[in-house]
Amino acid sequence: MTGIGALVARDLALAVRRRGEAGLTLAFFVMAAAIFPFGVGPDPLLLGSIAAGVVWVTALLASTISLDHLFRGDLEDGSLEILVLDHRPLEGVVAAKCLAHWLATGLPVVALAPLMALLLNFDMDAWWVLVLSLAIGTPALSLAGSVGASLVLGARRGGALTGLVVLPLCLPVMVFGVGAVEAALAGRPVLPHILIEAAILVAGAPLALKASAAALRIAVE
Amino acid sequence: MTGIGALVARDLALAVRRRGEAGLTLAFFVMAAAIFPFGVGPDPLLLGSIAAGVVWVTALLASTISLDHLFRGDLEDGSLEILVLDHRPLEGVVAAKCLAHWLATGLPVVALAPLMALLLNFDMDAWWVLVLSLAIGTPALSLAGSVGASLVLGARRGGALTGLVVLPLCLPVMVFGVGAVEAALAGRPVLPHILIEAAILVAGAPLALKASAAALRIAVE
Amino acid sequence: MAGDGERPHLLEAANLACERGGRLLFEGLSFSLPPGAAAVVTGENGSGKSSLLRIVAGLLPATEGRVAWRGEDCRREPGRWRREMVFLGHLDAVKPALSVRENLAFWGARDEKLLEEMGLAALAGLPAAMLSAGQRRRLALARVAARPGGCWLLDEPAAHLDETSSGRLERMIGHHLAQGGIAVVAAHTARGLGDALPIRLGPGT
Amino acid sequence: MAGDGERPHLLEAANLACERGGRLLFEGLSFSLPPGAAAVVTGENGSGKSSLLRIVAGLLPATEGRVAWRGEDCRREPGRWRREMVFLGHLDAVKPALSVRENLAFWGARDEKLLEEMGLAALAGLPAAMLSAGQRRRLALARVAARPGGCWLLDEPAAHLDETSSGRLERMIGHHLAQGGIAVVAAHTARGLGDALPIRLGPGT
Amino acid sequence: MPLRLHSLASPARFDRFARRILPWTWVLAALLIPCGLLWGLAFSPADYQQGDTVRVMYVHVPSAWMAMACYALVALLSASFLVWKHQLAGIAALAAAPVGACFTATALVTGSLWGLPTWGTWWVWDARLTSVLVLFFLYLGYIALAGSFDDRSRGLRAASILAVVGVVNLPVIKFSVDWWNTLHQPASVLRLDGPAIHASMLWPLAITAAGFAAFFAALLVVRIRSELLAWRIEALMRRRSAGAA
Numbered sequence A, B: 001m002t003g004i005g006a007l008v009a010r011d012l013a014l015a016v017r018r019r020g021e022a023g024l025t026l027a028f029f030v031m032a033a034a035i036f037p038f039g040v041g042p043d044p045l046l047l048g049s050i051a052a053g054v055v056w057v058t059a060l061l062a063s064t065i066s067l068d069h070l071f072r073g074d075l076e077d078g079s080l081e082i083l084v085l086d087h088r089p090l091e092g093v094v095a096a097k098c099l100a101h102w103l104a105t106g107l108p109v110v111a112l113a114p115l116m117a118l119l120l121n122f123d124m125d126a127w128w129v130l131v132l133s134l135a136i137g138t139p140a141l142s143l144a145g146s147v148g149a150s151l152v153l154g155a156r157r158g159g160a161l162t163g164l165v166v167l168p169l170c171l172p173v174m175v176f177g178v179g180a181v182e183a184a185l186a187g188r189p190v191l192p193h194i195l196i197e198a199a200i201l202v203a204g205a206p207l208a209l210k211a212s213a214a215a216l217r218i219a220v221e
Numbered sequence C, D: 001m002a003g004d005g006e007r008p009h010l011l012e013a014a015n016l017a018c019e020r021g022g023r024l025l026f027e028g029l030s031f032s033l034p035p036g037a038a039a040v041v042t043g044e045n046g047s048g049k050s051s052l053l054r055i056v057a058g059l060l061p062a063t064e065g066r067v068a069w070r071g072e073d074c075r076r077e078p079g080r081w082r083r084e085m086v087f088l089g090h091l092d093a094v095k096p097a098l099s100v101r102e103n104l105a106f107w108g109a110r111d112e113k114l115l116e117e118m119g120l121a122a123l124a125g126l127p128a129a130m131l132s133a134g135q136r137r138r139l140a141l142a143r144v145a146a147r148p149g150g151c152w153l154l155d156e157p158a159a160h161l162d163e164t165s166s167g168r169l170e171r172m173i174g175h176h177l178a179q180g181g182i183a184v185v186a187a188h189t190a191r192g193l194g195d196a197l198p199i200r201l202g203p204g205t
Numbered sequence E: 001m002p003l004r005l006h007s008l009a010s011p012a013r014f015d016r017f018a019r020r021i022l023p024w025t026w027v028l029a030a031l032l033i034p035c036g037l038l039w040g041l042a043f044s045p046a047d048y049q050q051g052d053t054v055r056v057m058y059v060h061v062p063s064a065w066m067a068m069a070c071y072a073l074v075a076l077l078s079a080s081f082l083v084w085k086h087q088l089a090g091i092a093a094l095a096a097a098p099v100g101a102c103f104t105a106t107a108l109v110t111g112s113l114w115g116l117p118t119w120g121t122w123w124v125w126d127a128r129l130t131s132v133l134v135l136f137f138l139y140l141g142y143i144a145l146a147g148s149f150d151d152r153s154r155g156l157r158a159a160s161i162l163a164v165v166g167v168v169n170l171p172v173i174k175f176s177v178d179w180w181n182t183l184h185q186p187a188s189v190l191r192l193d194g195p196a197i198h199a200s201m202l203w204p205l206a207i208t209a210a211g212f213a214a215f216f217a218a219l220l221v222v223r224i225r226s227e228l229l230a231w232r233i234e235a236l237m238r239r240r241s242a243g244a245a
């Protein structure tokens, strides 16, 4: 369906214009990663053992930062009404937005993960597992995020409410993402965790899209 | 000057309205903290050692998550023009906004720090250092954030600025903040770090206010 | 002209009622439009003009009644309805970061002569953030003009427009009606839509 | 009436010029208003009405020329000017999260009878997010009405207003002028401001 | 559940249903809970390792079960509200959520009380514990979201969507103990291969659980009624104020 393709292209064009999120995400990501080693101290073993967790948690938090203006701009300039009334399914629009959000927040994290793993002297034999788990997980985070963002859109408050709504939704994915890395470090089979993670993504995506779409319809009433 | 007082009161009223009750914020923080154990595992020792980092990163998250609509809302609904034309100095308005932002995002962290430290079984002899470093540091985060937020409004395309601006402003604060805690845990003198942190705040505040005000004037031209 | 039997009616609204914020704005409101016909919705502030348009568009669930397009219930068969319907609310749906031309492309309207008709040709390359209020409204209208022939729902389309552009708007609607399209226009004066079916809404607040 | 010697002129604009986006909107524009006088700025879309108002207000630096209030340059002595000046742009400066009453309080206007005058009394408790376009504009006007007697700069104040409310607007301006205030109003028609000093701006786009 | 609701869709019908069922639920709760607790706390054997602390179980476990069951119910009701547009289903979910939150809180508190003697600490970031905490936040998020819209019905719809999506966490909570090697013990009652604890403990546990369920049902019915009233009252007030306009 070329219709959806057009939607995606369109939102990407817009996303490219607003590189702010990517910048903010990266900044946050770097800072968070820079702060943790302090607490843990120089002990490389200790650092390495938490590296995966740190990277994952920062990824999760980073993706929630720019959620509040995932749809708000469209709501306030009136585009959302038009998008809701588009004859193409609203889910497509949401998917496009999620993709844009992922490119702005998820992709940078995936790209930076090896570097951070290196800095936190993470066992580099397992770095590809970390990257893989992030590559599968971050899109799921964006999807979960879009649900939260669209739900609070019509609400009186954003900020904390968004976080409170989104973080629980993100949990399962992160659990298995980290699980995969730990398995790799412990020499246990990685595949099961990765598969479950992928399953969550595949099964969750349609649900998340439907939910966001429904929430957006409520927001424009 | 009562004028500024009125501004603060006004912005607070709005902040309370938009960010929701303290309870919501509280839940958000504990939730954010609860994410970490999933990442780095339950080991109490480990958690204890990164507790300071966790609390600080949560603080950073909280202050950045609601940064975007620190001024954007005012710009888009036209309030910013009116505020710029107020006979009271625009720096006052910015200060009020920062204060409101801090009360909504920074203060809760400071207040919750002991609880979170306890939960993450942080060495409780040093808890007051943690609180102190946060009490000095979080206002600096809000100020730095306001500079970033206001700059983005002016620069139509260069949204990427935010990250670049916020990062160098926030990192030193956090480094010395966490540094203080580390010193306390290692039994080294805490004062130097705290003093440097305070110095950054005191020296930075007027600068940040002036900068934000200037950026806002450009934004409404 | 509305209501004459021989031509099939494209848009039919049957005893619509709308309650908002506990106030009943209107009820038992019915009208229908044959090809080439327009309706102009007038009424005081808060009388429910925008609400009516949003109900017809399908953005707002009606408290009562139904809207049909080509005989099919719009709620049950939204696909075809949305393909042929264009909605313009109070907001312009303009992206400040994009240029005028890019904004039109964003809504799938790539035809350069739209810019001509709306007098935007000289501004085509300008970022929409630099447009004046009326210019922005014209950009919003250009998006509508890109899809003539179906059903237009326009909420105060002439807001912020000067004489010249109001003329452009009238021509644009005329051309649309001439192609067998229909239009429901909310406005404070019926001028420029002389022979349109008048829909007067009750007291406002 | 503008330009008569005996009364001191409150607002004086001397050969203003404005260039925006590389286009020269106007130059050598001078006017001055004595107490109780109004000026109405007309012109096509993009002719520079809003720009002029923003220059006078001090939001936008003029390419050339100066604006004086009570003989003092507004740029050099902003304090007094801003204390006596009220600006209303295209945007309403309304906070959707706050109720109508709270919105007024937000701008320091706590007087209940403002709500009466603008016909907002019945809506006072409603969150502004629930207001219709015209109701929101009236709320914005109520903010202005709260500070009569100084200098009002109103950009298309009648946008989205119905007949009744346009009447309210006229009364409100009349009352303001009667108190010795002055007003510069940008509009597409001079109606309701019959004896105002007309300022016609050049071609637009 | 949806079918059941179908017959109760109208508030009037529900009221009749409520009047019929309410006494029974109260009586059941009033009988089962004391009897189960008494048996459990006084007459059941002490654990061979844990001694008498094991008795916390008789409050802890049932409330933990209710916490999860109640969320499942909220999700179910919300789903049927979204699909079949039964206002009542949505309102019922809204009424059930705070009760579920309380059960979750009880599980957390009793759990940490239990943890102090057995694990030597009242809180560990063990997967089970944390995931229950998350469940608690899920409840909070649902309640907060429903409450933060200017228009009640819009808030209800939004919150219902959240409730349905949030179901993804239930398996994480239920199976966390099996996925991670945690301090918390794995299921020994609700297992595919029959319960693995002694009948002398199982019975009081089962009875208390049943009592909790009855108690929950009673509370739910009461709260639904009051919620319905609240909605009607608000509608009337709105009309009143609008009428004045």
Ligand code: HEM
Residues within 6 Å of the ligand: E057, E060, E061, E064, E065, E107, E108, E109, E110, E111, E112, E114, E115, E116, E118, E119, E128, E129, E130, E132, E133, E174, E184, E185, E186, E187, E188, E189, E190
């Ligand atoms: C805050 C701390 C705790 C929380 C949040 C918690 C949570 C839960 C939950 C959700 C269940 C239901 C499990 C299921 O149905 O699959 C449960 C069951 C149980 N918990 Fe806890 N628990 C906590 C602490 C403890 C402690 C300290 C003990 C004792 C050492 C304990 C012993 C049990 C037992 C025996 C069961 C029954 C397991 C079964 O038969 O399914 N819990 N707990």
Ligand SMILES: Nc1ncnc2c1ncn2[C@@H]1O[C@H](COP(=O)(O)OP(=O)(O)OP(=O)(O)O)[C@@H](O)[C@H]1O
Residues within 6 Å of the ligand: A221, C020, C021, C025, C043, C044, C045, C046, C047, C048, C049, C050, C051, C052, C205, D129, D130, D131, D132, D133, D134, D135, D160
């Ligand atoms: N989101 C909303 N929630 C509840 N009530 C609303 C909402 N939007 C509008 N209303 C109420 O519905 C009534 C009609 O609003 P509507 O926007 O349809 O009026 P209108 O005829 O378009 O007025 P205007 O001429 O000012 O645009 C108003 O009294 C308003 O208070």
Ligand SMILES: Nc1ncnc2c1ncn2[C@@H]1O[C@H](COP(=O)(O)OP(=O)(O)OP(=O)(O)O)[C@@H](O)[C@H]1O
Residues within 6 Å of the ligand: B221, C129, C130, C131, C132, C133, C134, C135, C160, D020, D021, D025, D043, D044, D045, D046, D047, D048, D049, D050, D051, D052, D205
């Ligand atoms: N921020 C801006 N940057 C650059 N150019 C601008 C900006 N805003 C407006 N312009 C240009 O200045 C010209 C005048 O704009 P202005 O808003 O003053 O027109 P106007 O007379 O108010 O028109 P309208 O009747 O539509 O409100 C327009 O051609 C517009 O393109």
Ligand SMILES: [Mg+2]
Residues within 6 Å of the ligand: C049, C050, C051, C090, C155, D132, D133, D134
């Ligand atoms: Mg309207």
Ligand SMILES: [Mg+2]
Residues within 6 Å of the ligand: C132, C133, C134, D049, D050, D051, D090, D155
């Ligand atoms: Mg203008």
